[in-house]
Every structure is written in C-alpha cells, then in structure tokens.
Amino acid sequence: MLVQYMIVSALLIAIGATGVMIKRNFMIVLMSLEIMINGAGMLLIVMAYYLGNVSGQVMFLFVAAVAASETAVGLAIAVMMYKRKGSVDINDFSMLKK
C-alpha cells in the first residue's frame, strides 16, 4: 500500500503545480497552492505511519500553520491588486513591469 499512497501524494503535488502554472484566475492559483502543500503534508503522514515514527505527524502541524499564513498573505495580495486593478487575472498583475 505504501506505493499507492505515495502515488496519490505525487498526483496531488503534480496537479497543484500544473494548476499554479496553467490558471489565469489568482484565486484558483491560491487553491492549487493549497493542494500542493497538502500533497506534501500527506507524504509526511504516510511516512510517519510506515516508519512507525510520530515526528512526521508533528511536522504536519507546522506545515498546516505555514499554509494558513501563506493563504492569509496571498489573499491580502489578491485584495490589494483587486482594489488597484479591479481584476484578479494574473495577466493584469504587471505593476512592476514599466
């Protein structure tokens, strides 16, 4: 079963990475980031189970806390850009270009 769990985790990471690269809506990019972080956290839990060491489960607590902070800052950036540009399309996020 270890290989199947790792494949599910790899699928989540790959789907999240593809979503970050492919989507135009910044809100969905943030959601894809969450999925990616969750895939990595799931691998920690899988290894905690199969190695018989609870440290992986403790690490997941830290991963969850950092993911929550990242979402808060990302949403703040989205709100700021929406106030300036009136859109959350990432192609409009080019303030630093000129």
Add this chain to the structure above:
Amino acid sequence: MEAIVFYILAIITVGGGLGVVISQNPFRAALWMVLTFVGIAGLFVMLHAQFNAMLQLIVYAGAIAIMIALTMMVMDRRNLNAIGRFNPQPLWAAMFGAGILADLAVLALKFKIDLSNAGKNLAIDGSNTKMIGDVLFKHYLFPFEITAIILLVALLGAVVLTKKDINQ
C-alpha cells in the same frame, strides 16, 4: 476491504484536485478543493493519524476554504467568472506538470524502506493526540514557538497589505 476504501478515497481526492484545475468558476473550484481536503482527511484516518484528520477538517476544509470563499464574495462575481480558464500556452505547463508527476512516480516506485515498524509507536494508551502532544512539547517546543511568531507576522503582513493608504 482496506484497499476498496483506499481507492474510493483516492479517487475523491484526485478527482477534487482535477476539478480545481479544470473548472472555470472559482466558487466551484473552492467546492472541489473542499472535496479534496475531505478525501485527504479520510486517508489520514486510514493512516492512524486521527488528530491530523480532524485538524485537516477544521483548518483546511473549515478555515482556509471559508477565507477564500469570503474573499471572493466581496469581489464582483461577473468579473471573477469572466476571466479565461487557462493561460495562452497551457500545453507547456501541462507537459511540465506531467514531467513532475513522472519524476515523483519513478521515485515512489523505486523507494524501499524497512516496513517492520509500520503502524507502531503512533499512540499512547490508544490515543494519537496524547502521543503528538508528548512529542510536540518535549522535542519540538522551539519550532512550535517559531510557528506562533510566523502566524503573528503573517497577520500583521495581511493587515498592512490591505490598508487603504498603501497605494500612495
């Protein structure tokens, strides 16, 4: 029996992830994301990580999904839905994602560890929460405090970024 439950949960999880990437409406994407998180919580229960399963439901499926949905609620719905689905060159991104998947899958298939300890040392008196608390406050106390500081800094950063006169 265990394999059947695993495959059902895996299909829910991966299907939810695909739904997030494929859907154009961000509100539907948020609901797909909640489905993914619930599926992952089910997988955590199968891995004897009951505390983390509940944490997943409360923090991810509860707090983060609601936070994203509330942020989208204050924006213009027609404006959000009018954004195109994919970037102008989606094929390259999809190929890169497939490459990441192939890389990780090869690693997973070649990975060999000693499985004699599988499922042991995960609970004290049948309680996973007690074991996590024991390890967290005996061995990981300093990282725990650092996590508190990270949360505080993120809170301040969010407040500063959304202040009104940041544009001047």
